Amino acid sequence: MRITYQDGKLYYSITKDEFAKQEEGKPTEIDVMWLPHLLKDISDANYEHWRKEIVKQELKKNTKK
16 A cells, blocks of 8 residues: 555555455554655655645745745
8 A cells, every 4th residue: 555645635445355354334454664665655645735835825925925
């Protein structure tokens, strides 16, 4: 599983094996080896979102003057 942030939206992708194991409405087990990767993915997505939102806020502030 991987998580990405693109154009203001958060996406996740899963492998064929992960997809095959999914059951509607039930949590799906993820191998703990993915923790470092998911942590980095979420951190990167959070930073990108934050950076773009701060830029938008600063632009709004500067255009109101």
